[in-house]
Amino acid sequence: MNKILLILVTCAGLLLAFGPSAQAATTLGTPGKVAGKITAIHPAHHSFTVERLDGSKREVRVSHETKIRVDGQPATFKDLAVGQKVRAAGELGPQGHILIAHRVRAKN
Numbered sequence: 001m002n003k004i005l006l007i008l009v010t011c012a013g014l015l016l017a018f019g020p021s022a023q024a025a026t027t028l029g030t031p032g033k034v035a036g037k038i039t040a041i042h043p044a045h046h047s048f049t050v051e052r053l054d055g056s057k058r059e060v061r062v063s064h065e066t067k068i069r070v071d072g073q074p075a076t077f078k079d080l081a082v083g084q085k086v087r088a089a090g091e092l093g094p095q096g097h098i099l100i101a102h103r104v105r106a107k108n
Contacts, residue, residue: 032092034058038084038106047098048080050088054103059098060088068104080106 039057040049047061062068068075070084080086090101 001040002050018060030092030096031089032096033087034060035087036085038080038082038086041080041082043077044076048086049077050086060090060101060104061093061098062101062104066090066101066104068106070106071108075106080104081108 019079022061034050034052036050036052036058038048039051042048045061046063050058050060052058062077066077068077068079070079084106086106088099088101088103088104090099090103092098093100
């Protein structure tokens with residue numbers, strides 16, 4: 001009985017240490033970059049979708065602190081458009097699915 005309890009406690013500890021929340025903690029705040037073409041704009045979330053050269057997609061979220069430039073000129077989120085080539089740098093969000101951008105550079 002004690003062996004079974006010990007095994008259960010050990011498994012629970014390993015699950016907590018290496019489960020999904022541990023993965024989120026390791027990617028959250030990790031520096032990240034993305035480059036490609038804007039394929040969708042999501043105004044309600046202040047984000048846009050970038051399709052990379054390899055065909056994969058990444059969501060990029062901006063805030064009022066994000067420095068945005070379009071064609072080398074200071075810009076705002078409203079100046080971003082589908083079809084623009086874009087490069088963004090910032091930090092990866094939970095599980096690395098979203099880039100929280102500090103800097104966005106777009107070209108028409």
